[in-house]
Each structure stands twice: as structure tokens, then as C-alpha cells.
Amino acid sequence: MKSLPDRLTRWLDARVRGSIVTRTTLAILVPAMILGLTFAWFVSVSVERSEQQRAQTRLQQLLSTVERTAQIACYLKDGTLANEIAHGLISNRAVSGVTITSGTLTLSHVENPSVHQLESQSLVITRPINSPFDPHELVGKVDSRNMVNYLDQDGQRGSQPSQTLCGDRGCSFG
Numbered sequence: 001m002k003s004l005p006d007r008l009t010r011w012l013d014a015r016v017r018g019s020i021v022t023r024t025t026l027a028i029l030v031p032a033m034i035l036g037l038t039f040a041w042f043v044s045v046s047v048e049r050s051e052q053q054r055a056q057t058r059l060q061q062l063l064s065t066v067e068r069t070a071q072i073a074c075y076l077k078d079g080t081l082a083n084e085i086a087h088g089l090i091s092n093r094a095v096s097g098v099t100i101t102s103g104t105l106t107l108s109h110v111e112n113p114s115v116h117q118l119e120s121q122s123l124v125i126t127r128p129i130n131s132p133f134d135p136h137e138l139v140g141k142v143d144s145r146n147m148v149n150y151l152d153q154d155g156q157r158g159s160q161p162s163q164t165l166c167g168d169r170g171c172s173f174g
Helices: 004-018 020-065 067-076 079-090 148-158 160-166
Strands: 095-102 105-111 122-130 138-147
Touching: 004 020, 020 067, 020 122, 020 138, 067 079, 067 095, 067 122, 067 138, 079 095, 079 105, 079 138, 095 122
Parallel strands: none
Antiparallel strands: 095 105, 095 138, 122 138
């Protein structure tokens, strides 16, 4: 008695060899499927990359929004104002931590308590802060630690339609 896979293989082989319609259909469908999946994978990767860049741009814009206030806080070495800025930034779900420094003095250091992430999983964006009166005088900096997982999820949300064809991690060829 022959095993089921052997019988199935022989049956399929006989149908493919014996029918020009089956061979022609397979000759058209197989390359079309490979081409379609390859295209879907390229679109998915491209869209995900552009969405991640957009997320980083939004985070840069967030820092730009508070830059004038941060200039004043760093210039005056005002910890209370710096703390308000940091808490405002941390309210964004992509931000896991903020540190505002003026020279060697740390004015504010705030971590998001709901985020338990390793430092290696965060992307730090540092924005130098210049004096509000002299644009060439550096008075401090703002370090924003951003969750890489959030940026990845944001990028994947944008590429979901093409990932539907390929699965969560994209198409795999090989």
C-alpha cells in the first residue's frame, strides 16, 4: 500500500503532464503569484519606511513646538518651567522619557511610568537649545527618548493593506 503523499504526487503529476490546459494555467498563475507577492512585499517595506520617517518628523515637530519655551527655561535655569515642558512632551504616547539640561545642570528628567522599556529599545532625539537672545549661544539641550516599538507600529499601520497579502512580517522568499 502506497502512502498518501506518493499517491497525491503521482495523481497531480499525471494531471499536469496529461493536460495542456493545466500546464498553461500553472505557467501563467505561478509567475503571476510570485510577481504579485514580490510587488506587495516591496510596497509594504517602502510604505513602512516612509511611515517611520513621518513618525520621526512628527516627533521633531513636537520638539520644535516647545523649543521657544525650552529656550527660556534653559536660559533662566528654571526647573519648574522645564518640568512643565517635559510633562507636556511625555504626554505624547511615542515619548518614553525627556531630559532637559542647561549646561551641566539637569533641569528636568521625566520618565513615562507606563512604559517599561530597555534603553536599547528607544531612539534618542537630541535638540540643542540656543539662547532666546543670541541664536549662536548654546544654553542647553532637550533629550527625547522615543519608543522604537511605537515608531514600528506606526509604520506598520501605514503598510497594513499590503501586509495583508504577506502576513505580519512581510513576504518571505527563501
